Amino acid sequence: MILTKEEERMLAGEFGNAARKSMEILTALGKIYRADRLIPIVSVQVAGVSYHNLGEAGLEYLAELAEDGKVRVKTTLNPAGMDIKNWKGLGIPEEFAKKQMRVIDAFSKMGISPSCTCTPYLIGNKPNFGDHIAWSESSAVAYANSVIGARTNREGGPSALAAALVGKTPNYGLHLKENRKPEIEVAVSAVLDSTPKWGALGYVLGRVAENKIAYITGIRHAEQEWLRSFGASSVTYGSKPLYHIEGLTPEAGLFDVPKESIEVSEAEISSALRALEDDGDDIDFVSIGCPHASVEELKRIAKLLEGKKVKVEFWISLARKIKEQADKLGLVRQIEASGAKFACDTCLAVAPIRGRFKHVATNSAKACFYARGHNKMKTKIGTLEQCIEAAVTGKWR
Numbered sequence: 001m002i003l004t005k006e007e008e009r010m011l012a013g014e015f016g017n018a019a020r021k022s023m024e025i026l027t028a029l030g031k032i033y034r035a036d037r038l039i040p041i042v043s044v045q046v047a048g049v050s051y052h053n054l055g056e057a058g059l060e061y062l063a064e065l066a067e068d069g070k071v072r073v074k075t076t077l078n079p080a081g082m083d084i085k086n087w088k089g090l091g092i093p094e095e096f097a098k099k100q101m102r103v104i105d106a107f108s109k110m111g112i113s114p115s116c117t118c119t120p121y122l123i124g125n126k127p128n129f130g131d132h133i134a135w136s137e138s139s140a141v142a143y144a145n146s147v148i149g150a151r152t153n154r155e156g157g158p159s160a161l162a163a164a165l166v167g168k169t170p171n172y173g174l175h176l177k178e179n180r181k182p183e184i185e186v187a188v189s190a191v192l193d194s195t196p197k198w199g200a201l202g203y204v205l206g207r208v209a210e211n212k213i214a215y216i217t218g219i220r221h222a223e224q225e226w227l228r229s230f231g232a233s234s235v236t237y238g239s240k241p242l243y244h245i246e247g248l249t250p251e252a253g254l255f256d257v258p259k260e261s262i263e264v265s266e267a268e269i270s271s272a273l274r275a276l277e278d279d280g281d282d283i284d285f286v287s288i289g290c291p292h293a294s295v296e297e298l299k300r301i302a303k304l305l306e307g308k309k310v311k312v313e314f315w316i317s318l319a320r321k322i323k324e325q326a327d328k329l330g331l332v333r334q335i336e337a338s339g340a341k342f343a344c345d346t347c348l349a350v351a352p353i354r355g356r357f358k359h360v361a362t363n364s365a366k367a368c369f370y371a372r373g374h375n376k377m378k379t380k381i382g383t384l385e386q387c388i389e390a391a392v393t394g395k396w397r
């Protein structure tokens with residue numbers, strides 16, 4: 001990999017310890033993936049923020065970088081292990097909260113905005129078509145690549161942070177047009193008209209088109225919320241963090257339809273939905289906002305909860321800035337009147353909640369994966385309406 005004079009000096013430590021360590025990570029990655037050079041990026045999204053996943057070793061590494069490291073581009077964070085302001089309201093232990101705040105402080109010291117969200121594109125960290133970025137949370141990566149047409153690999157937390165501290169990333173993988181070519185046509189004959197059905201499509205895709213870029217045909221219309229859930233699910237269950245949808249996503253028209261083709265019918269979608277559910281109808285936890293909720297979703301939630309009281313713990317995960325926008329519209333007061341809780345900055349996958357709940361209802365296929373795996377919960381997947389009914393009755397119907 002050819003380095004510029006400035007990059008050589010960074011690697012030699014002339015710009016401090018954090019820049020040197022970051023250059024070591026980026027050049028090692030570049031060598032492994034045969035990148036020709038480092039390329040400038042316009043933004044970064046760093047994962048590995050929850051103390052639950054980082055642990056003490058991760059925190060020490062961050063604290064060391066924070067001694068002299070400063071980010072060179074707009075950088076936001078993935079969800080943390082708690083609502084940074086209202087962790088008590090979500091039942092997070094104080095000891096965990098203190099450690100989580102040390103993590104946030106280390107990131108802030110490096111000049112990173114402590115906006116902890118997997119939907120940074122909803123709160124101002126939104127690249128343009130063709131921009132090179134270094135994002136790490138899988139659903140955000142899938143959305144940026146596919147829906148926006150920006151270019152990013154799925155970075156790990158350390159490589160994303162290194163890219164932020166250098167302002168560059170190695171030029172390989174999905175940064176190159178030739179690697180963005182679709183590899184398999186997914187001809188959808190099923191009617192996909194809800195978030196869980198799009199999540200189910202992601203599940204099917206992950207399983208049958210493992211690690212391939214899909215070219216999806218047969219779709220006439222897709223809400224932004226559906227695409228967010230689809231991208232989250234497809235990467236979680238195994239496909240590459242880039243897809244094209246004929247007539248809908250910005251790069252679809254740049255490529256030929258791949259020769260290999262599979263069909264996804266109603267039968268596959270129904271079977272995927274069944275695979276995402278467990279037995280039992282008693283629900284003790286409802287989780288919406290995976291990926292983090294938008295203001296539009298909050299409007300629908302407020303309407304569905306009007307005049308109702310929830311019977312079980314109900315979290316709506318979202319970016320703090322989205323809650324602030326919703327507050328101005330009176331939605332926060334309306335939703336909280338039902339007993340539902342806002343879980344800003346966090347989500348069920350990264351909060352330390354294992355053992356607290358037995359059976360979660362959600363509209364997200366990705367949430368099912370983490371609820372089962374990380375948190376050993378049973379799952380039910382359905383529409384927002386079904387989830388709210390479960391929150392109000394404690395039953396799945």
Ligand code: F3S
Pocket residue numbers: 078079118137139232289290291292317346347348349350366367370
């Ligand atoms: Fe986001 Fe957490 Fe889901 S990071 S995509 S809300 S598992």
